[in-house]
Amino acid sequence: MTMRISHEAIYQYIYVLPRGELKRTLIKALRQERKYRRKKQRHGNVDETRGKIADMLSIEERPKEVADRTVPGHWEGDLIMGKYKRTALGTLVERTTRKTILIPLGDEKDAERVRRAYVKELRALPKEMVKTLTHDVKYPFFSKSI
Numbered sequence: 001m002t003m004r005i006s007h008e009a010i011y012q013y014i015y016v017l018p019r020g021e022l023k024r025t026l027i028k029a030l031r032q033e034r035k036y037r038r039k040k041q042r043h044g045n046v047d048e049t050r051g052k053i054a055d056m057l058s059i060e061e062r063p064k065e066v067a068d069r070t071v072p073g074h075w076e077g078d079l080i081m082g083k084y085k086r087t088a089l090g091t092l093v094e095r096t097t098r099k100t101i102l103i104p105l106g107d108e109k110d111a112e113r114v115r116r117a118y119v120k121e122l123r124a125l126p127k128e129m130v131k132t133l134t135h136d137v138k139y140p141f142f143s144k145s146i
Contacts, residue, residue, distance in 0.1 A: 059134060066132060072096040073131035077118060079109070090114055092121060094129070 014026045065071040072094060080089040090103035103117050122130045 062132060062134065066095065066134075069096045071131075073129050075122070075130070075133045077133055077135040079105075079114065081109075085109075088114075090117055092118065092133075 014023070014030070062074075066074040074095045076093050076095060078091045078093075080091060082088060087107055088105040088109035090105055092101040092103070093099070101121050103121055105114060105117060108114075108117075118133070122133070
């Protein structure tokens, strides 16, 4: 009783693995007796750009010194969401020194307010310590070097 299985796992098993009489028996037990799963329909324009950041740089386009962690000043940002996504905490970690800055955001976690809070914290640092910021792709607030 401590283990649970998702309906998706059951459907994948039924449609992919069994053959012959076993498959027919399992499909009859389903709510809708389809022999094959339907592919999800794509609606709208295939080249849709909604949700994309204009002029966003790929993580591979960062300077080589960022990957080497030899030169300080390259930061990584992330967003930690609280219970029920009511509050948020921004984190900035410098890649070389591992200096960590925690930014309490409370319930003000939209992209513009998070960006302003990050900029406020980074402006308090010496200019030599702030070169680039790479943010988690799930919440991409920044797309260029600072």
